Amino acid sequence: MALQRKGRLVTEITDEMHQAMDTALRHRFQSGLRTLAASIRADAEGRYGGAESTDGSPESKGTLLWTEHIAGQLTERQS
Numbered sequence: 001m002a003l004q005r006k007g008r009l010v011t012e013i014t015d016e017m018h019q020a021m022d023t024a025l026r027h028r029f030q031s032g033l034r035t036l037a038a039s040i041r042a043d044a045e046g047r048y049g050g051a052e053s054t055d056g057s058p059e060s061k062g063t064l065l066w067t068e069h070i071a072g073q074l075t076e077r078q079s
Contacts, residue, residue, distance in 0.1 A: 026074050033071040037064055 044060035 030071045030074040033067050033074075035069040036070070040064055040067065 040060060040063055044064075
């Protein structure tokens, strides 16, 4: 619904608009986290000599698990 205030058109933000914005921001944040996880994994593989060597780095493994967990939480919250 549009309102007129002092010659300017003002649009009411509906619940559906809020939900759409929330979903879009969630997708963007999730995508960024997954990109970050891929970058951390690639860096760890380069430093420690392969994907299986990532298990030898507690810092890298912990960071990856946390990042992937947060990204997964964003997906679950959408449902």
